Amino acid sequence: MRKILIVPVALLPLLAGGCLVKTAANVVTAPVRAGGQVVDWTTTSQDEADRNYGREMRKQEAKEGRERKQREKECRKHPDSCQGQYDGYRAGYGD
Template sequence: MRTILIAAVATLPLLTGGCLAKTAVDVVTLPVKATGKAVDWTTTSQSEADRNYGRKMRKQEAREGRERKKAAERCKKDPSQCGQYDGYRAGDPGARD
């Protein structure tokens, strides 16, 4: 019985050695990983920027389409008031959303 206890105590450091080393590595690398994650949260990647820009342009184009349709309907009702379309234009830097 005593021999089994001594053998178990002797092998305990061998069994936990890998766990202790991995824990030490995790503790050391944690600040680096946390900083990297914080940077990812605060910055916008190029693909995110492209996706957001595309969404914005589709909304603007839909708005321009609605306004052009309304202008065409007004023109049908009263052709004497028709002229060149001067309403909202998608992608126009002077236009406000």
């Protein structure tokens, strides 16, 4: 009876050993992975910067379009007050 129990008990550390090593490795590398995630959250990638720049330029162009349309409408109503070219907001130049 003792011989039958000795074999499974002897094999238990071999079967569980991989799990223990993997768990220990995960515990050791967790702070490094967490630090990398924090850096990723706090920095802006080039792709994100390009996307944000494009979004901002589209907003500026939309604003310029609205201003031009408003000026044209005013010029149609009051043609004598319109002199020269439109010198309002231009996308990419300004605030």
